[in-house]
Amino acid sequence: MSLIPARRSAASSPLRLLCLLSSLGVAPLAAASEPELTATVNPPEGKGGGEYVHRELYEHLTESQREEVWANIHRNIRALEAEGRLAPPTTLANASLAWPLRANGIPDPGYHGISNFVDHNPSYTGFIRDFNCGTRSYDTLSGYNHTGIDIYTWPFSWQKMDFNQVQVVAGAPGTIVYRSDGNYDRNCSFNSGNWNAVYVRHADGSIAWYGHLKNGSVTAKAVGSTVVQGEVLGVVGSSGNSTGPHLHLEVYDSTGKLNDPFQGPCNTLNGNSWWLAQRPYYDSAVNKLTTGGAPAVFPTCPTRETPNEKTAFRYGEPVYFTTYYRDQLNTQTSSYRIVRPNGTVFSSWTHASPAAHYSSSYWYWYWSSFAPTGPSGTWRFEVTFNGQTHVKTFTLSP
Template sequence: MNPKITFVLFLFVSILNAQKAPMEARGGEFVFNKNDQPCLTPEQRKAVKQTVIKGITELKSKNKLVFSEAKRGGHPLFAWPIQKASNVTFNDVWAISGYVDHNANFPNQLTDYNCGTITYDTAGGYNHQGVDIYNWPFTWKLMDDDSVEIIAAADGQIIAKHDGEFDRSCNFNNNIWNAVYVQHGDGSVAWYGHMKNGSVTSKNVGDTVAQGEYLGIVGSSGNSTGPHLHFEVYTDASFTQLVDPFSGTCNGMNTDSWWANQIPYSNPNINAVMTHSQAPDVFPTCPTTETTYESNDFDISEDIYLSVFLRDQIANTPLSLKVIRPNGSYLYEWSLNTTTTASSWYYYWFFPVDAVGAWTWEVTYQGQTESHGFNVTDQLSVKEETLKSATIYPNPFNDIVNIKSSAKIKNASIVDVSGKMIVKFEEHSTEGLKKLNLSELSNGMYFIILEGELGQQKTVKLVKQ
């Protein structure tokens, strides 16, 4: 948007208080693994099991295997295996695309632990055997910045690991993933797959890890369509009994939850509230890193882009939104009624501000409120100072307006109250613009933007009668 027109909008919106939305919401749904690619081929799954069994056998032969049948205890209670890095400012960094499929039939015959269909299978007979947790928002940028860490869900011993594989996969391939495999005190084994190349823990096979300890960075190695963790659990190293760590009516694998605090099946969340210098590139072609255009510092002449990134959006639920001035009043206050249920959704708007200082962008959803602060300065104030004495007369006017200014006026733009440019005048003579013929304008209110030869600007309200 032309900054001169934007400045007119600043003047116009300052007349009102707590207006409705600055414009219609833009954005959309992010769908992870839309083609339902399996995380492992049958051959890869077989190779993983052989690698893990080999690791256990070697540790046992050296009398270094921690697990023993004699000391078998109850199954672990898992912590969530994902955490954001300490320098990440987002409220959260993940969403779930698929649970374990409890329906052995295929294709498209799906049952997750809660009797829903947040899972997948394939025509080839693969039923999803783990929990897929993907980066959100900005999946690739979060991976590139090492922002989403995989941590040990429970105390255990590393019985196998693998690193060094390409980590920007976007489709089905025959490459194995980077992964860590941990055995717990009851003999159960957890697989942590698709890690970023070079991020796998430096600990060796045979070393123990504590619950919450770093294992790697979420990546997209192996069969993958984007950065995510595939978390898969078995009751023991025979791999005959898969575990779904979530307790639910349709979980026929185990009767109780394996989570210390099981998250809700529908888990709405505001993952991030942000401001940008232009619309963020949220859905680039895989595996291109997203361009976020993040900014928290703006000039009053700039448009500011607001965004909110949701997890588990529920259709027909209200999203409450506020843009709060430095003095605590609302420039905009409005609500949006969601129309679609989606695991990941984002919205953005752009708008002009009308004051310098520390602003707040605030979003409330499902009882949760998140705020984001940003600053507005007036870098053009020095330039505008030289046009302070410029005047327009007569005002109101009929057809002709005169410009009186000590500084040369090279451009004058007429815009209506919505910010639409009606006409622009340019003068390259040594005297600059002195008089404008506006006889073709309809009666009403307008704004004239004067621009000096040094880039100075001044905006004046005009009334034609």
């Protein structure tokens, strides 16, 4: 998979903000995604943000690489069966998968987005149909129709990779039947390199592929070792044919036939969902809530992002309040509040995205001179979105 990040952003107070963003190394883009804001109490002085775009361009593995993977899997299975270390498949319909990612040491409410599902339209190029009859997938001129689920980390994918903040875990218990590690993991463009991956066969004979892992993070367990559901297999990375950190998950039934873990009206591969609890097609949620002294900076791949987070401020300092979303829809309204230490409301406003759907997006609101006279103490930045309220605290002092 290839992820090409871009930003479509907008901000008020254009001249002043242009100068500020330029000094911070943030490039303001077209104002087409100007956020709609309705304020009820003391509106923010400025605003900005927009969509953060992830685009799919290339196959994950070349045909020869796929053939090599399957050859290794089949050879290892034969050897393990001959040694009595791998039982014959059961008659279960298919394994039941738990979510294959886990946050590691970060308190944020979310950490991911989905850029692509399996493509169920066998034609190419540009003939796309995902399990829900939408077009959240891709194909290529070579005849490759996307064969898995692409789950990327958001926001700050490179920071999350560098600090091992999102782990890949086994969706179901099974036996490792192949693994690869040692491949470069900071790819940003099309390449013919191999990925780091773990391949797990389940009791029913089905096999899950977990690809693009961070170099050196792959489990030390050898082929033939068993793993339990939820066991760490590695860290989300950008190894192989990739332009950003993400997990590519493929599943095959006991006959080696590709399946789609997600069940929906246009799933032509299998009749049942593989998930213990299938997430909705639009899994709308807040991933992160921050306060800071400047907007986040998203540099050129693969440089680590600069979040510019900060939680302690002085009277009159600039403060930026930022919310990062996944699967944001324009039918969903966010309600924001900033609350003083005594519980009174300093500011409140609402916002709805201008676009029908953003896979990942972020919006920030700021005062260039926040609360020049205080009061001091612990303040609250709150957002209520899609039935959930999230809170970020920060302090203000003279």
